[in-house]
Amino acid sequence: MKTKTNKRFxxxxxxxxxxxxxxxCQLPTAGNIFSPQNRLQFGNFLYKDRDYLRAAxxxxxxxxxxxxxxxxFRLANSYFKIGxxxxxVDNFKGLFFGSxxxxxxxxxxxETIFFRNDYKSLRELADxxxxxxxxxxxxxxxxxxxxxxxxxxxxxxxxxxxKNFPDTVQSRLVNFYxxxxxxxxxxxxxxAILSTFIPGAGKIYTGExxxxxxxxxxxxxxxxxxxxxxxxxxxxxxxxxSGLAAFFYAGNIYGSAASAQIYNARIQFNFNKEVKLFFxxxxxxxxxxxx
Amino acid sequence: MKxxxxxxxxxxxxxxxxxxQDHLLIQSDYANNLFNSKQYYDAITEYKRLQFFxxxxxxxxxxNYKIGECYKAxxxxxxxxxxxxxxxxxxxxxxxHFDSKTQIIRTNILRRTTDxxxxxxxxxxxxxxxxxxxxxxxxxxxxxxxxxxxWEYAAKSFAKINSNHELKILAxxxxxxxxxxxxxxxxxxILPGAGAIYSGKILSGxxxxxxxxLSGYWTVNSFIEDRVFDGVVVAELVWLRFYRGAIQNAEExxxxxxxxxxxxxxxxxxxxxxxxxx
Numbered sequence: 009m010k011t012k013t014n015k016r017f018x019x020x021x022x023x024x025x026x027x028x029x030x031x032x033c034q035l036p037t038a039g040n041i042f043s044p045q046n047r048l049q050f051g052n053f054l055y056k057d058r059d060y061l062r063a064a065x066x067x068x069x070x071x072x073x074x075x076x077x078x079x080x081f082r083l084a085n086s087y088f089k090i091g092x093x094x095x096x097v098d099n100f101k102g103l104f105f106g107s108x109x110x111x112x113x114x115x116x117x118x119e120t121i122f123f124r125n126d127y128k129s130l131r132e133l134a135d136x137x138x139x140x141x142x143x144x145x146x147x148x149x150x151x152x153x154x155x156x157x158x159x160x161x162x163x164x165x166x167x168x169x170x171k172n173f174p175d176t177v178q179s180r181l182v183n184f185y186x187x188x189x190x191x192x193x194x195x196x197x198x199x200a201i202l203s204t205f206i207p208g209a210g211k212i213y214t215g216e217x218x219x220x221x222x223x224x225x226x227x228x229x230x231x232x233x234x235x236x237x238x239x240x241x242x243x244x245x246x247x248x249x250s251g252l253a254a255f256f257y258a259g260n261i262y263g264s265a266a267s268a269q270i271y272n273a274r275i276q277f278n279f280n281k282e283v284k285l286f287f288x289x290x291x292x293x294x295x296x297x298x299x
Numbered sequence: 300m301k302x303x304x305x306x307x308x309x310x311x312x313x314x315x316x317x318x319x320q321d322h323l324l325i326q327s328d329y330a331n332n333l334f335n336s337k338q339y340y341d342a343i344t345e346y347k348r349l350q351f352f353x354x355x356x357x358x359x360x361x362x363n364y365k366i367g368e369c370y371k372a373x374x375x376x377x378x379x380x381x382x383x384x385x386x387x388x389x390x391x392x393x394x395x396h397f398d399s400k401t402q403i404i405r406t407n408i409l410r411r412t413t414d415x416x417x418x419x420x421x422x423x424x425x426x427x428x429x430x431x432x433x434x435x436x437x438x439x440x441x442x443x444x445x446x447x448x449x450w451e452y453a454a455k456s457f458a459k460i461n462s463n464h465e466l467k468i469l470a471x472x473x474x475x476x477x478x479x480x481x482x483x484x485x486x487x488x489i490l491p492g493a494g495a496i497y498s499g500k501i502l503s504g505x506x507x508x509x510x511x512x513l514s515g516y517w518t519v520n521s522f523i524e525d526r527v528f529d530g531v532v533v534a535e536l537v538w539l540r541f542y543r544g545a546i547q548n549a550e551e552x553x554x555x556x557x558x559x560x561x562x563x564x565x566x567x568x569x570x571x572x573x574x575x576x577x
Contacts, residue, residue: 041326041352050351062344229532236529245517 044073051079060086077107078299085298088116093124104139112297114141118148119294127155146172150293156188157283163189173293180286187279196268203264207257210264214271223260230256323353330365339369359389360399367402376410393428397435404439405577413447416440434460441466442577445568448561450474465574473564480553487549491542494549498556507545514538 040046051066064086067079084099097120103113117139121130133139134152141148150172156163163169166185173181194214203210207227211220234249287293330345343366350362367382380403387399400423407416420440423429429436441456445466450473457467478498487494492507514537521530568576 041322041348046352050348053351054347059347062347065344229536233529233532236526240524240526240529 042069044070048074048076048079051082055082055086058089060089064090064092077103077109081109081113081299084113085116088120088123093120096120101139109299111141111143112299114139115144115147115294116297118151119292122151122155122292125158127159127161130155131161144295147294154287154292157184157287158280177290184279184283184286191272191275191279193272193275194268196265199264199268200261203261207260210261211267214264214267216267219263219267223256223263227253227256227260323349323358326352327358327361330362334365334369337372339372343369356389360386360391360395363389364395364399364402367399367406371402371406371409374409376406379406380410397423397429397432401435401439404443408439408443408446408577411446413443416443438466438575439577441470445470445565446577450477450561450564465572469564469567473560476560477557478553480550480557483549483553484546487546491545495545495552498549498552500548500552503548503552507541507548510541511538511545514541 047066047070051063051070054060054063054066057063064083067083067086070076071079071083080099080102084096084103087093087096087099097117100113100117100120103109104117107113118130118134121133131152134148153164153169153172156169163185166182169185170178170181199210199213201210202213203223206224208220208222208224211217211223230249230253234246234253237249238246326345326349330342330349333339333342333345346362346366346369349358353359353362363382363386367379367386370376370379370382383399383402383406387396387403390396390399400419404416404419404423407413407419417440420436420443423436424433437456437459441453441460444450444453444456450470454467454470454474457464457470461467483494483497485494486497490508491511492504495501495504495507497504514533518530518534518538521527521533
């Protein structure tokens with residue numbers, strides 16, 4: 009009876025040890041905390057937590073030992089999110105052939121080039137169609153035409169640009185297209201010439217009405233003071249006000265030209281801001297892709 | 300038989316847990332070493348790894364606190380406050396609660412969100428659990444006032460700790476060394492340039508007096524010679540310009556002087572003060 013009990017005890021003991029060891033091996037903390045599997049788990053956690061820089065490091069280490077397309081995609085996307093565009097492009101390219109994520113990688117490849125502001129390359133690559141995607145062809149084409157609003161390249165035909173976008177935004181895009189094609193700039197030369205003949209007129213031409221009137225009054229008054237002081241035989245004061253009048257006159261010509269440049273820069277800045285906000289609010293008409 | 304079986308089960312469970320804890324302790328030491336050698340970026344990574352694998356949440360408070368310290372050292376104050384708040388939530392006793400809360404106050408002081416720092420100081424003061432820690436609360440309240448450039452209130456806060464407190468004396472000296480911006484402006488209304496002289500800009504003040512006298516003479520002279528329009532225009536364009544300029548300068552010089560005084564004290568605190576800093 010005792011031998012039978014001992015046997016049962018030994019079997020139970022053996023079974024328990026095996027069970028616990030198996031369970032222990034399943035723990036992430038078992039063995040090396042830096043093992044590829046543990047790095048992958050930790051990397052995925054960081055990725056979901058949007059800590060992309062650290063996630064990329066974990067994925068990179070994991071991929072030294074293992075091969076996994078989803079993780080390569082995540083690594084590339086992490087680089088993309090933290091602005092390491094060259095590394096992102098390299099990793100997306102690695103998924104172009106023989107991967108289930110090929111189509112998504114191709115779209116994100118074009119997105120990366122777009123967001124690193126390399127619009128010329130984007131258009132060239134889109135035209136060459138070496139890396140074209142059948143699933144996201146429309147999105148890539150749209151990115152290509154969108155890029156024209158962000159740099160100084162000559163705009164293609166209006167219909168070509170507009171046909172890639174939904175009907176709901178057509179009127180806004182026509183407006184942007186017209187603003188881009190025919191910007192309402194002011195000529196610095198015209199502003200300077202106007203101020204040469206009538207002090208302050210150049211400023212009024214650039215929309216600075218208050219400044220223009222002030223300049224006119226300041227120049228006229230100092231000139232008048234110079235004349236009256238010379239007439240009263242106050243030579244020093246006469247020359248002092250003459251100098252001031254000349255200073256106001258010359259300064260106004262220079263200021264008018266500068267004002268036209270500032271006006272143009274402001275128009276350009278506002279346009280760029282408006283366009284960026286418009287596309288940003290619509291996520292650049294791109295689908296949300298995440299694995 | 301049952302006793303032996305239970306004993307083995309308990310022993311195995313203990314060993315099983317101990318083994319897992321062992322790995323976490325090694326990881327904790329590794330992260331602490333990185334923290335101590337000021338490699339804050341790597342330390343955060345390792346603390347986060349420890350937190351991820353610490354399924355029993357044994358190290359939760361320490362990890363959050365340390366990550367908060369790393370972010371604070373890297374001037375990422377928003378992240379630091381976030382992790383100190385996590386630490387506060389995972390605090391296991393009153394001391395840990397107080398420490399994490401004071402760290403939030405210190406981070407708020409550094410990121411110049413003084414109102415929030417003062418609000419948190421008030422909250423701590425009202426909390427009866429921390430009745431014995433009023434000195435520490437007043438200390439950080441004083442620092443909050445220092446970084447908000449309110450040296451008078453800083454002195455009052457430090458005085459509550461000790462009437463001879465080093466920082467109380469420094470704050471008082473700084474406050475006394477400052478000049479009154481309003482007074483500088485008012486005396487400039489009466490005598491243009493006086494405000495600049497009061498703020499320590501003697502040459503500028505004397506020049507201001509000179510320009511005002513000269514332009515005043517031109518104005519009066521024009522009226523005496525019956526050139527009324529000349530007089531009005533000179534008074535408006537020249538004399539009043541210098542007069543207003545003197546008042547504006549007085550304000551600017553006074554503010555500049557006060558900034559110099561504050562910066563001198565802040566430099567002392569940064570480089571020579573030995574006590575705890577935010």
